[in-house]
Amino acid sequence: MTATTASSSKPYLKIQGLVKKFGDNYAVDDIDLDIYQNEIFALLGSSGSGKSTLLRMLAGMEIPNQGKIILDGQDITKLAPYDRPINMMFQSYALFPHMSVEQNIAFGLKQDKMPKGEIDARVEEMLRLVQMTKFAKRKPHQLSGGQQQRIALARSLAKRPKILLLDEPLGALDKKLRQQTQLELVNTLEQVGVTCIMVTHDQEEAMTMATRIAIMSDGKLQQVGTPSDVYDYPNSRFTAEFIGETNIFPGVVIEDHADYAVIECEGMENHVRIDHGLGGPAEQDLWGSIRPEDIDVYKDKPEHLGNFNWAKGTVKEIAYLGSFAIYHIKLANGRVVKSQVPAPYWYVRNITPPTWDETVYISWPENQPTPLFR
Secondary structure (H helix, E strand, C coil): CCCCCHHHCCCCEEEEEEEEEECCEEEEEEEEEEECCCCEEEEECCCCCCHHHHHHHHHCCCCCCEEEEEECCEECCCCCHHHCCEEEECCCCCCCCCCCHHHHHHHHHHHCCCCHHHHHHHHHHHHHHCCCHHHCCCCHHHCCHHHHHHHHHHHHHHCCCCEEEEECCCCCCCHHHHHHHHHHHHHHHHHHCCEEEEEECCHHHHHHHCCEEEEEECCEEEEEECHHHHHHCCCCHHHHHHCCCCEEEEEEEEEECCCCEEEEECCCCCEEEECCCCCCCCCCEEEEEECHHHCEEECCCCCCCCCECEEEEEEEEEEECCCEEEEEEEECCCCEEEEEEECHHHHCCCCCCCCCCCEEEEECCCCCCCCEEC
16 A cells, blocks of 8 residues: 655645535534545444445535535535546446446446547556456356456546545455455555545455545544554544454553653553653543553563553453454453454463463553553
């Protein structure tokens, strides 16, 4: 995935104060968003979060109650879908069953009354792009799901849109094929150089494919950033719990210095220390987020454990997932902490892995990102 130059470039698509209501309910609630040229931007959220409604407004299929959509300097808010330099690829692909592959790709070009010679050249170009030249004469039902997805993409790109909208682009594929197709789709989009906005509820898909991600909930943007920023530095408890797995601890700040802070957390025999100050009011209540993969597990208390960032608990559940295992560890106060342990962790140390109801120790380093939420 190619890094974006968003920080130094002018927004290509500006969404300003966009609102969409259905009756008294806000499907999209006052959204401001800048998207940059050649980005692959993901709208990520659960069902009913407003992401699909936002996408449909960009496509012209829904009219906003207020706000503007400005593409490459042009206000397209009130333009009909067919007048917008935007194409949309649907989850179902919507291929015409009675047409061949090449006829499906050529359909939009014929509607635009492009000369036949140019249509033939463009169709050939698109078939090469998605590596489907030898399937040009086949009908959609003669193709696999992955091949149909390629043809739908080729048809969407044939008109060379300024923006390509993808609505759950890989949702119709099984998990293994979806994983194989993610990077293939990214490579194709980057090769063409099209700006892409995709809607998905699949976190892995968004993290793998997107340059930046917007987390949506209740019609609002909760956080916008790169996949690593959103995962490592969530701006709220909602985002921390929505993206991946995390452990949430309630706590109270008992020391706050310029270069470190100490927090008393419920269920911990020892205090939690982080390597930066907080600068907030004394004894403030907050929540801390620690990812399972950042928590180490020990069968015996290690000598290096000091006065911070560790606890003792009992193994209650173990989920073996091949390359790693998830340990559910119950602390003295009943709170359960998840730790993700790589498969070789115990064997390279020649240690028998802990089992159910066994006492273990957990810890994590002070310099590990520990997002805190008030």
